[in-house]
Amino acid sequence: MTExxxxxxxxYRQKENQTSHFDxxxxxxxPDEYVLDAxxxxxxFHDRTICFRHACxxxxxxxxxxxxxxxxKLTCITLIRDVTRNGATLKVEPLRNFPVVSxxxxxxxxxxxxxxxxxxRAVLPVTEAEIEDxxxxxxxxxxxxxxLSDCIECGLCMSACPIMAxxxxxxxxxxxxxxxxxxxxxxxELLSVVDCEDxxxxxxxxxxxxxxxxxxxxxARRIMNLRVQVVDxxxxxxxxxx
Amino acid sequence: MSKPHVIVIGAGFTGVATAHDLALxxxxxxxxxxxxxxxxxxxxxxxxxxxxxxxxVKDKESAVECIDENMILRKIVPQVIEPNGxxxxxxxxxxxxxxxxxxxxxxxxxxxxxxxxxxxxxxxxPNINPKVxxxxxxxxxxxxxxxxxxxxxxxxxxxxxxxxxxxxxxSLLTDGAGNVTGIKVSNRASGKSEEMRADVVVNATGAWAxxxxxxxxxxxxxKPTPGIMVAYNQRFVQRALNRLNAPxxxxxxxxxxxxxVVGTTSFDAEDVDYIPTTDDQIKLMLERGSELIPGIRxxxxxxxxxxxRPLVGGGSGRSMARTFKCYDHKETHNVDGLVxxxxxxxxxxxxxxxxxxxxxxxxxxxxxxxxxxxxxxLSYRQYxxxxx
Numbered sequence: 001m002t003e004x005x006x007x008x009x010x011x012y013r014q015k016e017n018q019t020s021h022f023d024x025x026x027x028x029x030x031p032d033e034y035v036l037d038a039x040x041x042x043x044x045f046h047d048r049t050i051c052f053r054h055a056c057x058x059x060x061x062x063x064x065x066x067x068x069x070x071x072x073k074l075t076c077i078t079l080i081r082d083v084t085r086n087g088a089t090l091k092v093e094p095l096r097n098f099p100v101v102s103x104x105x106x107x108x109x110x111x112x113x114x115x116x117x118x119x120x121r122a123v124l125p126v127t128e129a130e131i132e133d134x135x136x137x138x139x140x141x142x143x144x145x146x147x148l149s150d151c152i153e154c155g156l157c158m159s160a161c162p163i164m165a166x167x168x169x170x171x172x173x174x175x176x177x178x179x180x181x182x183x184x185x186x187x188x189e190l191l192s193v194v195d196c197e198d199x200x201x202x203x204x205x206x207x208x209x210x211x212x213x214x215x216x217x218x219x220a221r222r223i224m225n226l227r228v229q230v231v232d233x234x235x236x237x238x239x240x241x242x
Numbered sequence: 243m244s245k246p247h248v249i250v251i252g253a254g255f256t257g258v259a260t261a262h263d264l265a266l267x268x269x270x271x272x273x274x275x276x277x278x279x280x281x282x283x284x285x286x287x288x289x290x291x292x293x294x295x296x297x298x299v300k301d302k303e304s305a306v307e308c309i310d311e312n313m314i315l316r317k318i319v320p321q322v323i324e325p326n327g328x329x330x331x332x333x334x335x336x337x338x339x340x341x342x343x344x345x346x347x348x349x350x351x352x353x354x355x356x357x358x359x360x361x362x363x364x365x366x367x368p369n370i371n372p373k374v375x376x377x378x379x380x381x382x383x384x385x386x387x388x389x390x391x392x393x394x395x396x397x398x399x400x401x402x403x404x405x406x407x408x409x410x411x412x413s414l415l416t417d418g419a420g421n422v423t424g425i426k427v428s429n430r431a432s433g434k435s436e437e438m439r440a441d442v443v444v445n446a447t448g449a450w451a452x453x454x455x456x457x458x459x460x461x462x463x464x465k466p467t468p469g470i471m472v473a474y475n476q477r478f479v480q481r482a483l484n485r486l487n488a489p490x491x492x493x494x495x496x497x498x499x500x501x502x503v504v505g506t507t508s509f510d511a512e513d514v515d516y517i518p519t520t521d522d523q524i525k526l527m528l529e530r531g532s533e534l535i536p537g538i539r540x541x542x543x544x545x546x547x548x549x550x551r552p553l554v555g556g557g558s559g560r561s562m563a564r565t566f567k568c569y570d571h572k573e574t575h576n577v578d579g580l581v582x583x584x585x586x587x588x589x590x591x592x593x594x595x596x597x598x599x600x601x602x603x604x605x606x607x608x609x610x611x612x613x614x615x616x617x618x619x620l621s622y623r624q625y626x627x628x629x630x
Binding site: 002015016034040041044045048049050051052053054055056057058059060061062063076077101102103105107108109111112113115116122123126131132145146147148150152215216 | 277278279280281284285286289320321322323324325326386387388389408410430431432433471473476477480498499500501503515516521544545546547621622623624625626627629
């Protein structure tokens with residue numbers, strides 16, 4: 001038997017040149033539905049002017065990131081049961097540290113330009129991917145198999161990062177993780193991009209990025225490793241090996 | 243002389259690919275979309291880059307389209323594709339009986355295939371049902387749905403196309419004779435309405451095509467046919483899996499990042515703005531999916547969703563062809579200025595766009611040939627990174 005909850009969906013609203021406010025929608029939901037289902041129904045049956053981004057509904061596209069009761073979530077895989085309770089409020093707001101296009105929809109432009117600047121890989125040979133259950137040894141022909149990158153560029157890490165909130169110039173967790181993924185020895189041209197004031201040293205190790213990442217990237221661990229790579233590159237240069 | 247202006251309604255696969263093709267042929271292109279890119283059917287595709295094997299027996303036209311376009315997409319947009327092949331797997335006598343016509347049909351449709359014995363299949367994919375009787379390796383693949391669309395849209399944008407998202411069409415502008423001369427839109431972000439004039443309006447709204455044709459007083463050429471998909475939280479296979487049999491419910495399992503996606507079902511629906519998922523269909527995906535991969539029973543659902551296919555032609559559900567149709571409404575209803583493209587599959591988006599752009603260009607006396615087969619797409623990030 002499907003459970004039925006009554007919740008108040010509280011939606012952040014902001015239209016061009018207007019001040020922001022929240023709109024409340026009283027909704028009947030199944031707690032085993034996803035937060036995105038509730039937002040989509042609010043649009044379909046209550047208010048057609050709500051703007052939000054969504055595409056794949058299964059955590060592969062990264063479009064539907066929002067703050068849900070104050071925490072960054074990929075709303076298509078976030079069960080209503082896990083973020084509110086029967087009779088309570090479910091508050092959805094746009095990601096922080098992005099310009100708001102309207103309501104819950106943010107502009108990904110600056111973020112995508114940063115990902116492009118570090119040459120973030122969208123696909124990679126499976127032999128170079130961090131996968132769940134890697135074989136003890138890859139066969140030579142395995143490098144022909146391709147994997148989509150774990151990072152879905154949803155921007156949750158950029159929203160949760162306390163340094164991003166103070167310094168928009170900071171490269172940010174996902175771009176730094178993408179640099180780490182490629183490796184500085186393989187891509188030495190990335191050294192100057194990450195070894196700078198707004199690069200890898202700016203991170204304060206809050207690990208908020210890893211806490212909210214829905215896609216197994218663990219940006220904080222990668223940033224720590226990228227620092228090791230930077231030091232390695234500097235030492236190699238010092239000893240004339242670079 | 244200024245370039246002819248074409249408005250494309252809809253920024254799903256068909257719309258963005260059509261915008262790309264028309265921009266390459268020298269048109270001034272404006273795309274309007276009521277949400278953000280791919281918020282309808284396209285975003286919610288399971289992401290199977292079809293080799294055509296699935297349609298080879300019953301629908302050869304679709305099968306040939308699929309294998310041809312599969313090979314083209316691998317070349318022009320490798321940035322969004324896992325080109326790792328697919329297995330058609332036989333688990334019972336009925337599947338085995340299908341093998342002969344499957345082999346013959348694939349050969350007829352020039353779909354390459356390699357027969358695998360059970361131990362070979364299990365070596366490639368250790369998590370498939372160990373009761374596998376025979377399997378065929380074919381050039382299926384998988385793709386990232388949103389990024390496939392972004393790559394077309396980003397390249398179109400680079401070539402001058404303009405995108406207006408969160409912009410909903412309220413009505414069509416017409417001349418005294420009922421011919422379409424533009425659209426009236428309202429922008430959900432600003433609340434403002436405006437009129438846009440065009441030499442041709444392309445209706446690329448897929449399952450919603452009937453909403454736009456109705457604005458011109460014309461019949462809907464499309465039948466929305468939703469199906470469910472369930473994503474599970476473990477990547478059990480590296481290749482696309484199909485049950486070796488006539489297409490049915492829950493007989494496809496696809497790897498997608500660290501998941502597998504099981505799909506799908508097929509039923510008729512009228513209004514597809516919001517399609518609720520149902521417990522019985524979720525259960526069916528678990529049952530059917532775990533026949534192919536027993537481990538799915540111990541996995542957890544990670545995402546559950548419905549997507550509405552835009553099917554064209556007669557019949558219903560599975561029996562309907564998966565090919566596409568492009569209608570110049572001047573020819574079908576003597577209404578000039580409006581072209582509708584619908585039907586088809588994600589895999590055939592480029593071919594759908596080529597056909598549509600051919601129809602549009604013929605109306606505008608543009609003779610520039612289609613160049614999308616040979617034109618590699620720019621980085622999908624250009625869509626958000628480019629401002630114009």
